Amino acid sequence: PPPERLASLFTRMVRNGCSHAVMEVSSHALDQSRVAGAWFDAACVTNVTRDHLDYHASLADYRRAKARLFDHLSEDAFVVLNADDRGSVSYLEQLSCPVLTIAINQPAEITAVPVEQYLSEQTFLLCAGSETVPVRTQMIGTHHIYNCLTAAAVGLAYNIELTTIARGLESVGHVPGRLERIECGQPFGVFVDFAHTPDALTSVLEALREVTRGRILCVF
Secondary structure (H helix, E strand, C coil), rough: CCCHHHHHHHHHHHHCCCCCCCCCCCCCHHHHCCCCCCCCCEEEEEECCCCCCCCCCCCCHHHHHHHHHHCCCCEEEEEEEEECCHHHHCCCCCCCCCCEEEEEECCCCCEEEEEEEECCCCEEEECCEEEEEEEEEECCCCHHHHHHHHHHHHHHHHHCHHHHHHHHCCCCCCCCCCCCCCCCCCCCEEEEEECCCCHHHHHHHHHHHHHCCHHHHHHH
């Protein structure tokens, strides 16, 4: 929403005892200054791909728009970057605040090791420092593991124990419209996803191919 509407929502949250707010800030919103007047205690960048080039003139413009998020960091803020994504980790050199990195394939502070991936669930090892805990989640796809790592990094920064973080991740059954599984007793998987750009659709199909032996039928 525009800045005045966002400020109104935040005011209502505070009045009703809300202590924290988590929000997705798109490159469109940053480019249109929709978070003007808002300051973030944490900023997370999971990936910087070729998505949204229908709006931004070039990939460079897209990256600059995303970087405007760092102009809204509070004094004690920290940033979480995906070390497996070149676009995300490229912001590292321009940041002076504390940074936590996540990854599956590269060295990082918080990492994951996929163990089993099926159509109905997946299991991975969540590693931070000398601690490792297993996480079993009903949400599938490697991209979801990156989302879990990002959430874990923020939780650890707020001194939440790794085992508590793991249980929290496992408690999330699904996000509506995000590889949402439809179960009607059929002997095959059916999923609904909000993907409406080439990059998003590619990510969804790759996630399903990882756990599907036969054909994948896509209705777009």
